[in-house]
Amino acid sequence: xxxxxxxxxxxxxxxxxxxxxxxxxxxxxxxxxxxxxxxxxxxxxxxxxxxxxxxxxxxxxxxxxxxxxxxxxxxxxxxxxxxxxxxxxxxxxxxxxxxxxxxxxxxxxxxxxxxxxxxxxxxxxxxxxxxxxxxxxxxxxxxxxxxxxxxxxxxxxxxxxxxxxxxxxxxxxxxxxxxxxxxxxxxxxxxxxxxxxxxxxxxxxxxxxxxxxxxxxxxxxxxxxxxxxxxxxxxxxxxxxxxxxxxxxxxxxxxxxxxxxxxxx
Amino acid sequence: xxxxxxxxxxxxxxxxxxxxxxxxxxxxxxxxxxxxxxxxxxxxxxxxxxxxxxxxxxxxxxxxxxxxxxxxxxxxxxxxxxxxxxxxxxxxxxxxxxxxxxxxxxxxxxxxxxxxxxxxxxxxxxxxxxxxxxxxxxxxxxxxxxxxxxxxxxxxxxxxxxxxxxxxxxxxxxxxxxxxxxxxxxxxxxxxxxxxxxxxxxxxxxxxxxxxxxxxx
Ligand SMILES: Nc1ncnc2c1ncn2[C@@H]1O[C@H](COP(=O)(O)OP(=O)(O)O)[C@@H](O)[C@H]1O
Ligand SMILES: [Mg+2]
Numbered sequence: 001x002x003x004x005x006x007x008x009x010x011x012x013x014x015x016x017x018x019x020x021x022x023x024x025x026x027x028x029x030x031x032x033x034x035x036x037x038x039x040x041x042x043x044x045x046x047x048x049x050x051x052x053x054x055x056x057x058x059x060x061x062x063x064x065x066x067x068x069x070x071x072x073x074x075x076x077x078x079x080x081x082x083x084x085x086x087x088x089x090x091x092x093x094x095x096x097x098x099x100x101x102x103x104x105x106x107x108x109x110x111x112x113x114x115x116x117x118x119x120x121x122x123x124x125x126x127x128x129x130x131x132x133x134x135x136x137x138x139x140x141x142x143x144x145x146x147x148x149x150x151x152x153x154x155x156x157x158x159x160x161x162x163x164x165x166x167x168x169x170x171x172x173x174x175x176x177x178x179x180x181x182x183x184x185x186x187x188x189x190x191x192x193x194x195x196x197x198x199x200x201x202x203x204x205x206x207x208x209x210x211x212x213x214x215x216x217x218x219x220x221x222x223x224x225x226x227x228x229x230x231x232x233x234x235x236x237x238x239x240x241x242x243x244x245x246x247x248x249x250x251x252x253x254x255x256x257x258x259x260x261x262x263x264x265x
Numbered sequence: 266x267x268x269x270x271x272x273x274x275x276x277x278x279x280x281x282x283x284x285x286x287x288x289x290x291x292x293x294x295x296x297x298x299x300x301x302x303x304x305x306x307x308x309x310x311x312x313x314x315x316x317x318x319x320x321x322x323x324x325x326x327x328x329x330x331x332x333x334x335x336x337x338x339x340x341x342x343x344x345x346x347x348x349x350x351x352x353x354x355x356x357x358x359x360x361x362x363x364x365x366x367x368x369x370x371x372x373x374x375x376x377x378x379x380x381x382x383x384x385x386x387x388x389x390x391x392x393x394x395x396x397x398x399x400x401x402x403x404x405x406x407x408x409x410x411x412x413x414x415x416x417x418x419x420x421x422x423x424x425x426x427x428x429x430x431x432x433x434x435x436x437x438x439x440x441x442x443x444x445x446x447x448x449x450x451x452x453x454x455x456x457x458x459x460x461x462x463x464x465x466x467x468x469x470x471x472x473x474x475x476x477x478x479x480x481x482x
Contacts (some may be wrong), residue, residue: 062384067373098390109385122399123389175389 011074013038013179013211014059019068021054027237028054032068036176040203042211043243044220046232047258052215054146056181059213060103061094072097072179099127102177108164110156116143116167117152120174128175135174142170146200161257166200170212175203179211180204184220194218219263224249231255271359274451277378278442282452285438286459290435293356293434294421301414301420305367306406309375310397312368330365334376343430351430363420365418414471418464435459 014036021029029049036042044052056068061078069085070077077097079086086117110119120139125131130138146166156164165185172180173245182201186194186257198221205212205225216222222229231239231252239252247263250256278422305356330338335358342354378401406413425436433441439456443449 020386046436060388062387095390095392098387102387103387105384105388107381109381110383111382111400113400113407122395125391126392126395172388175288182379198422224376 008074008207009038011038012036012071013040013073014152014213014237015067015071016055017071019058019070021051021058021063021064022066027235028053029058032236034210034230034237034240036179036213038086039209040228041214041226042228042230043138043214043216043226044232045215045219045222045228045246045258047263051185051230051235056103056213056215059179060101060181062100067217072100084232097104097174100178101181102157102172102175102179103181104165104168104172104185106187108156108161108168108188110164110168110171112156114156115152116148116154116156116159119156119167119171120152123171124174132153138174139170142173143167145173145203147196161189162186163195165189165197169197169200169204177210182216183216184217186216215260219247231258234260269314270278271436271448271451274446274448275444275455278439278452278455281340281438281442282435282455284432285435286463289352289355289427289432289434290421290424291327291463293352293359293424293427293432294417297359297363297420298417299358299465301363301416304360304364306371306402308368309364309371312372319465322476327365327368329454331369332361335359335423339426339430353443353448355430355432356410359420359423361430363416366416367413372392373412374409376403379401411471414467414474418467418471421464421467422460429480 013033016032016034019029019032020027032055044055058065059072059077061110064078069079069081073088074099076089079088082088093104101203111122113121117136120142121130121132121135124138125132140149140152143152146169147167148163148166148170148187151159151163151167151183155181155264156167159167165188185201189197198218201221202225203211212225214222214226225245228240229246230237231246231250231254232238233254239246239250239255246255247259250259275384308323308327312320313328315323338361339355339358342358350452382404383396386400391400424434427434428437428440428452429439433454439452440449443452
């Protein structure tokens, strides 16, 4: 398996091909095709229940598609096409693919039984095989980056929501992911601390070339960090383009009404 | 046997009662609890990860042990394994019997770990083994400590059943003293008080633990 760093840069980081996802009888995504180029920052917008979270969870392999294929760096993620037959790939393969992908959750999901530093070094040490000393050093750099240098021995439960989410961002970055998935990472936070978390993500966007797939209701943030916005409705992409165009001159009626509802205009 | 409380019997019986308490009652409780806590966790992890037929067999055995009285199990093991020393049999039977209860406690504890914790381990590409060891089990055990503690107290209070297999615990020493002196009142009361003195701090400790867990999670 080629390492992510020596893949042809023109290969999309993420590609969906005819993806269908059902929950029982509820068809959430149908015939979904889209690509995210390497280094792209793509924001998914759309009404609640349109399947944005599901897309992120499919990429993180937290859900499995019922039909179609997902490719990461051109390699199949969970299923592959073998002579017209859809074949599930082994857990070992999936886990290799997962190492390229990080995710930050709405509810942070820090490990409450570990200190902040233990949260940060658990996977680098036990998954990537870093030495503990190296992982701690990297952990400290990341804590500095998210403005929490003095919190390495703290317990997640003693931190505010905003601080916990910053640790969660550091934890995802500690794995040096090629792709970062952000699912409404500020929705569980009090309005006055949303800014501190978004500021860190802006900084990550500015200073790294990580491919980002973002779900957010913070339209200013989406505008600042993303180079493409995809509007979802009814399990499909109904409109996409650069943020300036989508936010100021949407063509689709559904996009217009969605945006005026969110932006309150 | 005639009336009146005789303090002399209290002082005279105390050494043999304490000896039975320390060398049997406490020993069986402590070692039995450790066996039960570890074996209970192993049983529950096996039940979750074993192939369906084996898991079903395990569930059956666990239910069977839970549904029969411990005194019957003690007597069965005693007569089936006459070659073994009764104290060892007592410890092992108590350990296994309570392991089946603790397995159930662990099951609830594991189920109480939020889905988001599993998802975070997936997002970090953690292996199954590491997920269990570093994330799920520590959180599950923490959530179950009070219930596990209550079973330790139950086990402690069940130790007089050891009399059925001739192990000289505190109660059988009390009865022997009583038989020798034709006085049972004092020794039985003293034995009861010793049980109370030992269980009460333990239950207070468990309550403290419960409160601490409630505050920090
Ligand atoms: N685990 C699940 N079980 C059943 N239905 C689900 C599950 N997850 C999501 N859904 C359904 O899928 C649809 C899309 O959900 P979601 O991807 O969360 O939308 P969004 O993030 O755009 O609000 C919704 O109708 C939701 O009820
Ligand atoms: Mg969502």
